Amino acid sequence: MAHGLDIRRSSASVWGSLSGMRSTPTVSKYIDTTTCIGCKACEVACQEWNDLKPVATQQVGTYQTLPTLDPGYWNLIRFNERDFDGGIVWLMRKDQCMHCDEPGCLAACPAPGAIVQYDNGIVDVNPDQCIGCKYCETGCPFDVPRFSQTTGKMAKCTLCVDRVSVGLEPACVKSCPTGCLHFGTKDDMVALGHTRVAQLKQNGFAQAVLYDPQGVGGTSVVTVLGHGDHPEWYGLPADPRVPLLVKVWKNVLRPLGVVAIFGAVIGAFGHFMNHGRKGVKGSDDHDVNLPDA
Amino acid sequence: MSAVKPAPPLDPAVEVARVKEDVAVGNEIVRHKLSSRVIHWVVAATFFLCLFTGMPIWTPVFGWMAHFFGGLSVCRVVHPWIGLAFFASSAVMMVDWHAQMTLDRSQKGWWGPRLLRYLKWELEDENVGKYNEGQKFYFWTVGLGALGVIASGLIMWFPAWFPAIVRQLAFVLHDVTFILFAVAVVFHIYLSTSAEPGTFGSMTRGTVTRKWARLHHPRWYREVTGEDPRRR
Numbered sequence: 001m002a003h004g005l006d007i008r009r010s011s012a013s014v015w016g017s018l019s020g021m022r023s024t025p026t027v028s029k030y031i032d033t034t035t036c037i038g039c040k041a042c043e044v045a046c047q048e049w050n051d052l053k054p055v056a057t058q059q060v061g062t063y064q065t066l067p068t069l070d071p072g073y074w075n076l077i078r079f080n081e082r083d084f085d086g087g088i089v090w091l092m093r094k095d096q097c098m099h100c101d102e103p104g105c106l107a108a109c110p111a112p113g114a115i116v117q118y119d120n121g122i123v124d125v126n127p128d129q130c131i132g133c134k135y136c137e138t139g140c141p142f143d144v145p146r147f148s149q150t151t152g153k154m155a156k157c158t159l160c161v162d163r164v165s166v167g168l169e170p171a172c173v174k175s176c177p178t179g180c181l182h183f184g185t186k187d188d189m190v191a192l193g194h195t196r197v198a199q200l201k202q203n204g205f206a207q208a209v210l211y212d213p214q215g216v217g218g219t220s221v222v223t224v225l226g227h228g229d230h231p232e233w234y235g236l237p238a239d240p241r242v243p244l245l246v247k248v249w250k251n252v253l254r255p256l257g258v259v260a261i262f263g264a265v266i267g268a269f270g271h272f273m274n275h276g277r278k279g280v281k282g283s284d285d286h287d288v289n290l291p292d293a
Numbered sequence: 294m295s296a297v298k299p300a301p302p303l304d305p306a307v308e309v310a311r312v313k314e315d316v317a318v319g320n321e322i323v324r325h326k327l328s329s330r331v332i333h334w335v336v337a338a339t340f341f342l343c344l345f346t347g348m349p350i351w352t353p354v355f356g357w358m359a360h361f362f363g364g365l366s367v368c369r370v371v372h373p374w375i376g377l378a379f380f381a382s383s384a385v386m387m388v389d390w391h392a393q394m395t396l397d398r399s400q401k402g403w404w405g406p407r408l409l410r411y412l413k414w415e416l417e418d419e420n421v422g423k424y425n426e427g428q429k430f431y432f433w434t435v436g437l438g439a440l441g442v443i444a445s446g447l448i449m450w451f452p453a454w455f456p457a458i459v460r461q462l463a464f465v466l467h468d469v470t471f472i473l474f475a476v477a478v479v480f481h482i483y484l485s486t487s488a489e490p491g492t493f494g495s496m497t498r499g500t501v502t503r504k505w506a507r508l509h510h511p512r513w514y515r516e517v518t519g520e521d522p523r524r525r
Contacts, residue, residue: 012353012356013353110351110352110353111350111365112353112356131350131365131366131368131369132366132369133350133369133449134449134453135449135464137452137453137460138452138460138461138464147453243457243461245458245461245462245464245465246461246464248465249461249464249465249468253465253468253469253472254351254352254468256472257351257352257468257472258352258354260472260475260476261472261475261476261479263476264475264476264479264480265479267479268479268480268483268488271412271488272483272487272488275412275414275488276414277487277488277489277490278414278488278489278490278508278509279489279505279508279509
């Protein structure tokens with residue numbers, strides 16, 4: 001949790017803490033998968049800065065550190081292998097929280113204030129409020145939040161909000177030796193992405209795109225994909241959205257249920273006022289309600 | 294040596310109600326024996342603990358309930374375990390009671406105008422046995438509801454074992470089941486307490502009065518006492 005940042009959205013709450021007295025530009029991380037060399041410096045920097053305990057690596061037949069994200073490993077370079085004209089190509093992708101503009105984890109979270117979206121777009125877990133119910137796992141379209149058995153709480157990339165809030169770039173960006181990671185305002189990063197995509201298109205990557213999925217309102221991690229027609233090659237969903245059933249559950253069933261439960265109580269009361277006790281009114285058996293009759 | 298006062302003799306109806314039911318004792322009829330009453334209250338207690346620990350997790354509208362248990366994280370930890378107890382006790386209840394709860398084919402149409410007339414206290418049916426069709430339907434609703442909440446609840450408890458779509462469906466199923474359950478329970482409590490006086494005692498003391506039995510369950514009255522429920 002970072003202090004000093006206004007909160008745009010807060011889980012299980014009606015509103016955040018936006019005062020409207022200042023405006024904060026939405027920030028974004030920029031990832032260029034075409035210039036990533038898989039050096040894993042960002043993985044180390046993430047562990048270092050966030051003071052995460054070392055996680056035992058697992059050999060899964062590639063150079064990838066772990067098969068998937070871990071509560072103690074928030075930043076993972078995925079070494080996706082692809083056959084092109086007889087040669088293997090690595091489609092490196094930096095897997096971490098995408099910091100959606102419309103976060104599914106926040107929508108699913110039942111604990112007030114356990115997941116917040118700061119005014120600058122960063123989505124963060126507040127361990128003080130997290131109850132470890134894992135609902136966010138189901139809400140997230142990118143399969144990012146992880147439950148820690150050690151702490152009983154969820155953990156994920158914070159976009160180094162503690163660094164960002166004091167004017168520093170995230171640790172991963174700081175460490176990247178090839179310049180495939182950048183950090184700045186969302187507008188600047190999108191502009192940078194479009195420039196790079198145009199360059200790629202001129203150099204044989206006709207399908208290159210800037211991955212900024214609009215189904216979740218855009219993300220505060222924009223990714224240049226050389227093969228933009230196949231985001232699934234990188235392990236990215238083609239059109240990520242907050243799951244429809246999660247929206248139905250939170251936005252339809254919940255209010256309907258509250259109305260139904262209060263309605264039942266009011267209905268029972270109304271029935272009592274209209275019809276009274278069975279066997280008392282309109283019956284010649286007046287004392288039927290007396291247990292000792 | 295001080296003399297120990299002998300305990301006063303128990304009310305014969307209460308004594309009978311420990312082991313037997315469907316027996317007339319004096320002016321009372323034993324409706325639920327002790328074991329039936331115990332299982333009912335175990336199901337009820339675990340249900341309400343589940344309800345009150347689940348509702349604050351369900352929506353912040355009921356967030357205040359969490360304070361009675363020590364906060365939302367306590368609710369989150371105990372809710373699934375009490376849920377297991379609720380399911381286990383419901384299962385025992387279903388096995389114990391199901392034979393009495395077979396829906397009566399001759400009572401078809403109970404859910405249309407007959408239910409409305411019942412709720413207006415206008416339905417006079419000589420053929421209502423120990424349980425009317427509404428009570429039987431409620432029993433099966435509880436059984437199905439218990440299955441629905443345990444199945445979806447286990448998926449929500451251990452989401453890592455299930456694919457995303459199954460988890461999402463579980464959330465919806467858990468909500469739908471619990472909402473229907475809560476609404477049904479409101480009417481169950483209303484009908485068995487203030488709306489139909491004399492009913493509550495059947496689940497505490499175990500007995501009802503003969504007059505109560507004649508009014509609500511005439512065929513059962515005839516079966517138990519051999520008397521004509523229309524004659525007073």
